[in-house]
Amino acid sequence: MSRVTPLSPSQQSQITPSTTTLSFKSSDSKGQQMNNSASTIQILNSRPISASGTQRSNSLFDETYITSNSEFEAERIDKQMPVMMRLESAVFEPKKNTYDPNQFSSSTLNLNSKSETNLSTMALNDPTPSETGSIYSLASSPRTISITFSLLTSVEVEKQVVLLSLYRAELYVSDFLDLGRKLTVLQKQMITDNYYSKFETDDYFNTFNNYKSILKSLAAVHKHNKASFFLFDFTSRNADYIYVNTKQTETRIWNSKLYDNQQEYYYMSNIESLPYSNITKYNLTKDLKFDVIGYIEQEFWNPFAETYFKLSQSYDKALVPMSVQTQGADSVEERVYICYQENVYSQINETKFLGVTSANVVVRELASFIKNYHVSARGFALVVEMNYDQESNTLKKRMVAYKDYNQLAKKDPESTGGYKIPDAEEIEDLFLRFVITQIIPNNVHDVNIKSEELFRFMYGGESYLMAFKIVSSSKDLNMQWLTIICAPEIDFIGNLLLLTGLNIGVSILAFCFSMVFVFYFASSISKPLLYFSSESKAISNLKVHRGGIIKTRIREILLLSEAFEKMKTTLRSFMRFVPRQLIVEMVEKGIEMKLGGHIHENITILFSDVEDFTTWSEKLEPQFLIRHVSEYFHVMTEEIVNEEGTLDKYIGDAVMAFWGAPNFMYDTSMRACRAAIKCQERMDKLRKIWEKQNKPLFKCRIGLHTGSCIIGNIGSLWRLNYTALGDSVNLASRLEGQNKFYGTEILISQDTYKNVASSFNCRRIDTVGVKGKSVGITIYELISRKEETIPNPKIETRLKLTPIYESALAEYQLGRFTEALKLLMTRCQDIDCNDLATQTLIDRCKEYIQYPPYN
Incomplete structure (x- = not known):
């Protein structure tokens, strides 16, 4: 027997009617067993299946929920199961008119169409619709093979046409299979997330209440894909089998109270000691409760002996060999189906096998x-x-x-x-x-x-x-x-013979025309070349006076003349000491630099300086100090430029840079944080080199803030400085200075933190007062990227310390100084006794305990 499919009409007639409603009440405590009503079927575990021999393969879809509309971001299903109400239709949209045969395409197709396929127009031909009016032909029209193919042999023409047709067909087939994969991953994620959002143990996974939740997840995915996918199922390690399928046409009855009138819901319980399998059929109402329709007993079916379950013991994800279903129209395309499945593993113990889930689609489309x-x-x-x-x-x-x-x-x-x-x-x-x-x-x-x-x-x-x-x-x-x-x-x-004769005639005419054109072109180009020669000599002497563009019909000469003028404009701007990035932009737009500026939003400013630089400058020789500081500046500047930041200026030992101007950026905070972390990583490596060379070990501190400021050209007509001014610049500078009070390397403001919280690990350090502001500013320590994979003991210690420190800070800010001090003394210092931020907070708590504040 193959994988269980919906009951046949004869089996449907054997179902014992029932009007029992399943209430599925659960206890409030995670640790207590979930209770079912008296009519609930009792779930008994058969022998467990060990997953120790399973080969864990890499999944293509581990990062996020994947849905067919690429917009749905799945949330966990609670008792009300809101996801089912928000799940979008899994109807794919036509592909864009691009295709790279060397790269897997993630574009989509429409599986709800019967026989219509919109294929992208390729540059190789000028396609016309075939007789069906839906598929483009590669060889149905003389226009298909253009005259340019005459330069190729007939062998190359054949190869290009066949391979192009192959790529286009494979693209559709790949997306057809990929849809099943995406839906399987979706229901797998929904199954595990629904369960582990409620429990922190695997003990209740094979309970009836969880099976109910799984059945709802399958129903949600099936509801929006039933036009193509007839069955979604889950088989547990205890041989229990749960599935949702599309009703046969003749048995569909409209009921406004049902979640979906075209769905059937089944639960099969297999107990080794019994010679039969228990099947229970349900209805799912719109308020997400199950009604038992009836029961049936059939010959014992052991899923462990089936091909799909054997595959699950060897592969995490697998295609099951094609099979034939028992329902549907009596036609090949409605009976033969394809199954893609993936294993479900515990989120607590990743090697523990919980079951296998799959999506089944007929080959009709x-x-x-x-x-x-x-x-x-x-x-x-x-x-x-x-x-x-x-x-x-x-x-x-x-x-x-x-x-x-x-x-x-x-x-x-x-x-x-x-x-x-x-x-x-x-x-x-x-x-x-x-x-x-x-x-x-x-x-x-x-x-x-x-x-x-x-x-x-x-x-x-x-x-x-x-x-x-x-x-x-x-x-x-x-x-x-x-x-x-x-x-x-x-x-x-067939068309190549005709094209061969045509191309011979065209070639003769082209030769005659080319001889006339060459003579005219040679005389038209010699005069402009003399002009460019004199202009080159003038530019070599920095004589970049404004000239004029040569008037000519030759496109190349016209472009060259425009290029000379842009080059002279660039040199004029360079002589005013304006940053190169801005100069290039102004030259490309044909705008000469002027005094003035504009308010820019979403600007992230970076300030850094060297710790104890004044002391070092007094001890070191001037020439050595300049070379040493230059190495530090090189590292900082390189990482800032790599993240497309604008280097504003060097102020003694300090570096000022910003993101968001002159080129607008959406992700200025992300770029600035990446640059800051890379700067500190590069400085760590540089200090190791300095240590071997017995050179001073500079340590830098960085401050970041995101906000609005004025950016533009400031100075005089003789010298301009493209820089940023405003309160945001001052705040970034003050954040850099605050590092020394907390022993941190990078501090960011709350405005920056809001933009990067999902991508970077940060620690809330304190709320500080800023001159000129009536409300305190919350500051954060930037620790590391969340996707960081390289082990770093310092970062690991800081991440372990973060939640405890933030809890203590919260107690401190609520005025519970004793509780805060207890957390800091007993837990934070046990993790990192050298953390200056912890010590600073301890000192404040002790002071406020002895001398309580007035408010």
């Missing part, structure tokens, strides 16, 4: 696309499934989609679903059998090497072209799909 995909007059597209059988050490191949549906499966009353899917050697069409078994390599190594190559072969006295490509979204799975394009060679070279 894919088969319709392949049927209507026009390659040439007699060409065709084909999708093949390759599955390496370790027992027989052979590569088994079966067709997934082809223009003749009857070749995909043949009727067999004795087989599941009434159809049997033939292996490649059993295909009735002799030509197809020859292509799949003889032309396509029969081992994985050759398939990978020869993918995207053009094959030529003879069959029945006629020459054929063929190419295949491994479907991108199947490359990292246990089995791969191949997209194949095959067509008679004569379909592609």
Whole structure:
């Protein structure tokens, strides 16, 4: 027996009616067992399945929830399950008119269309619609092969057309499979997040209340994808099986109280000691409660013996070999289905196997696309499934989609679903059998090497072209799909004979015209060259007086003349000592620099200086000090420029820079924080070098603030300085100075913190008063990037200290100085006894305990 599918009409008639409503009440405590009503089916665990032998493969979708509209950011489902009410429709949009065959595309397709496929227009041709009006043809019109192809051999033309057709077909097939992968990952994430948002143990995962939550998650995903996906399921390690499927048309009854009138919900309980399986069928109401429709007992079904469950013990994610379902219309494209599955693991113990979940889709949409995909007059597209059988050490191949549906499966009353899917050697069409078994390599190594190559072969006295490509979204799975394009060679070279004669005539006319043009062009270009020669000498002497652009019809000379004028403008601006970045921008826009400035929003300012620089400057020789400080400036400047910051000025040992001008940026805070962390990392490395050279070990302190300020050209007509002015600049400078009171390296303001909190680890240090402001400013220590993977004991200690210190700070700010002191003394100092911020807060608490403040 294959994976359980919805009950047949005969089984439906055997269901014992019931009107029991499941209330699913849970206790308030996570540690207590969840209680069900009297009518609830009791979940009994069969022997657990060990996941110790599972090969954990890398997932393509680990980072976030992935939904079909690429906009949905999933949230955890609580008892009210709000996600189900917000889940968007999984209807993909047409692709953009771009395609890179060397890179997997993440664009989307519409799986709800019956036989319409919008393919992107490629630069290789000027396509016209085929007879279906929906698929573009690559060889149905003389315009398909342009005259420029006459420069290529007929072999190259054939290769380009076949491979282009292959890339376009593979793009659709890959997205078809990728949709199943994304939905499976979505329901997997919903299952685990729903559970672990409530519990911190795995003890209650296989309880009936959690199965109810899983069933709701499957229902939410199925509701918006049932046009293509007929079944979503979950199999637990205890052999319990939960699934949601689309109702058969004849059994659909409209009920305004139901969550979805086209869904059926089943729970199968398998107990090894019993000779049968218990199946319970439900209705899900709009208020997310389950009504028991009835029960049925069927012959014991052991999922552990099924192919899909065996695959789950070897692969974290897998394609299950094609199978046939028992419901749906009596047609091949509605019965043959594809299943993609992924394992579900504990978030507490990542090696603990909890079950496997999958999405099941019939081949209707894919088969319709392949049927209507026009390659040439007699060409065709084909999708093949390759599955390496370790027992027989052979590569088994079966067709997934082809223009003749009857070749995909043949009727067999004795087989599941009434159809049997033939292996490649059993295909009735002799030509197809020859292509799949003889032309396509029969081992994985050759398939990978020869993918995207053009094959030529003879069959029945006629020459054929063929190419295949491994479907991108199947490359990292246990089995791969191949997209194949095959067509008679004569379909592609018929127009080349006509083009050959036409090109000969065009070439003769072009030669005659070119001789006349060369004579005219030579005389037109010699005069401007003398002008450019004299201008070059003037520029070499810095004589950059304003000239004029040469008037000519020759585009290249006109562009060269404009370039000379821009170069002279640039040199004039350089002589006024304006930053290069600004000069380049002004030259490109044709604007000469002037005094004045404008208010800019979202500017992030950086200030840094050297700790105890005054002491060092008194001790060191001037020449040595200049060289030593220059090394420090080089490191700081390089990291600022790498993050596209604008270096404002050097002020003694200080560096001032900002982001957001002259070029506008959305992420100024992110760039500034990255630059600050990289500066400190580079300084750590530089100090190690200085230590070996017995040089002074400079330490720098950095302050960052984000806000609005005036930025522009300040100075006189003889010398300009492109700089920033305003309260935000002063605050950034004061934040840099505050580092010495807290023993920190980088301090950022609250305005900067709000923009980077999701990407960087920060510690709330204190709320400080700032001159000129009536409200205190909360300051934060910038610690590290959240995606930091390189071990760093200093950072790890600081991250461990952060939550305890912030708790103590909160107690301190609420006036509970004794509680704050206790946290600081007993916990913070145990983690880092040298943390100056902790010591500063301890001193304040002691002072306020002895001398309480008035307010």
